[in-house]
Amino acid sequence: MNLAHLAAGIGAGLIIIGGGLGIGKLASSAMEASGRQPEAAGAIRTSMIIAAALIEGIAFFGLIICFMLVSKG
């Protein structure tokens, strides 16, 4: 029975919930803002991609820890 593998799986799931919620909220406000002012859609899209990459960066911190857990067990 290897608890480290179980921990890695649960951890990865929680990371995905956090990252998905964050980027979903970001994308929804970006869509809303683009709908309100279609001329600004280009600038909004650029900022959205930057913010998504930063949130993804945080999610990857957790992924590294999950990799470490999987290989330790």
Added chain:
Amino acid sequence: MKGNTVLDTLKVTSDTLHNTVDKNSDNGWILHHVMDGKTIDFAPFGEFRIPQIPTIFGLDITPTKHVFFMWISAILLIVIMTYVARGYKKSLIPRKFSNFFEIMIVFVRDEIARPTIGHGYEKFTPYLLTAFFFILFGNFLGLLPYSSTFTSNLGVTATLAGFTFIMTQFGGMRQNGIIGYWKGLVPHGVPLWMLPLMIPVEILGLLTKPFALAIRLFANMIAGHTVILALLGLIFFMKSIFVAPVSIGFALFINLLEMLVSLIQAYIFTMLSSLFIGMAVNQDH
């Protein structure tokens, strides 16, 4: 735990990742393909084992796979950029090949360096351009067959983040004076009783920013290649040929996504570097 916690964490991470690089085990082969190693393999044709160089002062400096690809990227960068720069001697309007690079160079200068650094951005633009193109070429080189991504190595990304750290500190100290820079870390008009809290927070903030830069680039590159290899390995794991169309379709999609992610990660690294330099140089913003 005596000693530096950050170095210990880095050592544990790299040791863990290295210990699973067993080519023939069940899931060690993925990391074997992604991590550094002393062989460059051309899969059906055999492999090329890099010759061992005798150790100097106890350090083993044999070039590994990632070092070899870093050389390729550096040589590519030098050749292309000197060709582009020399084309400007004849006329200010570039031809087709230089035009392509002029788009990206002007993009880095006008959209990344100038808005974030503001006054005095010309001094830092060469570093930002070098970082952007080095990481971009490295990420794209990793997508070719038989090659490896050297930015998926924590040592490389930590060094690049270290360069950004050095640029921010020295740029800030040159602009604001050595004492003035450290005094300017804490914002203006903070009440005196908050200083014992603000000073460690600011210094910790100085250290975590390059750390996040390194880990972000490293993790993005490793995750992409790991997903591609895992999807393709699903064919062999299921031992059935009918998984192949689905698996290859997904792997193709993830490969295209990897191209986008390579570009975005080079852009994000450069953008955050210039943001940190801007915050250090123009401290009253």
